[in-house]
Structure formats: C-alpha cells, structure tokens
Amino acid sequence: MKLTAFQYGKTELAEAMIFENGSFDIKQPIALLFFLIETGDRKILVDVGCDTMPGFPLFEHKSPVEVLEEYVSRESITDVIITHAHHDHIEAVKYYKSADVYLHRDSVKHAEPYNIEKLRIFDGSFTLCEGVEVIEIGGHSFGSCIVRLDSLVLCGDECYSEKNLTDLIMTGSSVNRENSLAFLTEYRKPCYSPILFHSPSVVGFVGHRILFETDV
Numbered sequence: 001m002k003l004t005a006f007q008y009g010k011t012e013l014a015e016a017m018i019f020e021n022g023s024f025d026i027k028q029p030i031a032l033l034f035f036l037i038e039t040g041d042r043k044i045l046v047d048v049g050c051d052t053m054p055g056f057p058l059f060e061h062k063s064p065v066e067v068l069e070e071y072v073s074r075e076s077i078t079d080v081i082i083t084h085a086h087h088d089h090i091e092a093v094k095y096y097k098s099a100d101v102y103l104h105r106d107s108v109k110h111a112e113p114y115n116i117e118k119l120r121i122f123d124g125s126f127t128l129c130e131g132v133e134v135i136e137i138g139g140h141s142f143g144s145c146i147v148r149l150d151s152l153v154l155c156g157d158e159c160y161s162e163k164n165l166t167d168l169i170m171t172g173s174s175v176n177r178e179n180s181l182a183f184l185t186e187y188r189k190p191c192y193s194p195i196l197f198h199s200p201s202v203v204g205f206v207g208h209r210i211l212f213e214t215d216v
C-alpha cells in the first residue's frame with residue numbers, strides 16, 4: 001500500500017473557523033490537499049480538490065487534476081472517497097467519470113450540483129477494501145467522514161490544525177459538538193498518526209509527497 005499527498009494551492013481561513021473562540025479578524029494560511037491510496041490494483045482518491053473557491057482567495061493554485069497527473073493519469077483512478085461535500089473537497093470530481101464515487105447519504109444533497117455519475121451512497125461506516133476503512137464522524141458536517149489506514153488517519157476537515165488535537169480545541173466549524181469532541185479525544189491518542197487536509201506542512205509546495213509505502 002502507498003499513500004501520497006497532493007498539494008494544489010493555498011488559501012486562508014479565519015482563526016474563528018480553525019479554533020472555537022478564535023478571532024474573526026486574524027487569518028491563517030492553509031494548504032489545499034487531497035490524497036491517493038494505491039493498494040492492489042486500486043487507485044483510490046480521498047477527496048479531489050477544486051479549481052475555484054468562491055469567497056476565498058487562492059494562492060499558488062494549480063488545477064488539482066494537473067497536479068495528480070504529474071504522478072498518475074486521471075483515467076487510472078478506480079475509486080473516489082469524498083470525506084464531505086464541501087466545494088474544496090468535491091468540485092474536481094468531474095475529472096473522474098469512470099471511478100466509483102463513495103459519498104455518505106447525509107452529504108448527497110450538498111453534492112447534487114456536482115452531477116456525480118457513478119455515485120455509491122453509504123450509511124455509517126464501511127470498509128472499501130482491505131486496510132481502507134471509511135468512518136463516519138459527523139462533526140464537521142452532517143455525515144462527514146475520515147479514512148483510516150490502520151493507524152494512519154486521514155482526518156478530512158474534522159480538525160484543521162495539529163493544535164486542535166494536541167490542545168483538544170474544537171474547530172469553529174462543527175455542526176455537532178459532541179461528535180467533534182469524540183473525534184479529537186480518540187484521534188489525539190499516540191497510537192494514531194493523524195494526517196490533516198489543510199496543513200501547510202504535509203507537502204509544503206505545489207506537487208506531491210509520498211507519506212507511506214509498504215510492500216503489503
């Protein structure tokens with residue numbers, strides 16, 4: 001199995017979104033990322049990124065599919081898992097017409113504008129294939145999910161910053177406090193390696209970085 005992170009741009013977010021009780025006036029730079037899991041003969045994207053970001057500035061931006069194609073072709077993608085149907089995580093789904101697209105039932109309404117063809121709707125949590133678990137959290141948005149590869153945890157937008165986990169501070173963009181706190185309490189444990197979808201340190205430039213690789 002192999003896990004690769006792709007950074008295709010940056011934007012900024014008010015601290016009030018990143019941290020509960022944060023300032024609306026202070027903005028922090030955040031990276032825009034998506035991920036590829038290669039296992040057996042499957043190539044599974046976790047989120048797909050966006051070409052546009054209405055209401056937010058885009059810096060150092062390149063179309064996410066072009067960043068992917070410096071590594072693999074778009075036609076080779078077999079599956080797409082959408083952690084939640086917010087624009088920056090789902091817009092580029094149009095480039096993956098032949099892939100099965102997995103989406104939680106509670107995200108389906110928000111995904112309607114994106115006209116997904118091979119939509120595979122799920123409820124709760126499920127195992128996509130050996131070693132790839134999709135787990136409902138429902139903290140960031142209704143039906144929002146994370147993806148677990150054993151101890152590696154692809155966090156979606158359940159947290160934005162390492163500090164959310166280390167200091168047990170909720171984000172300022174949770175629809176369900178209880179679910180968000182349960183997520184932070186579990187995944188801050190030292191047995192997990194959380195991977196954040198907006199952290200500037202995961203890749204650090206427009207391009208890709210292999211995060212994990214094993215023969216199995």
Ligand SMILES: [Zn+2]
Pocket residue numbers: 086088089157197198
């Ligand atoms: Zn996001």
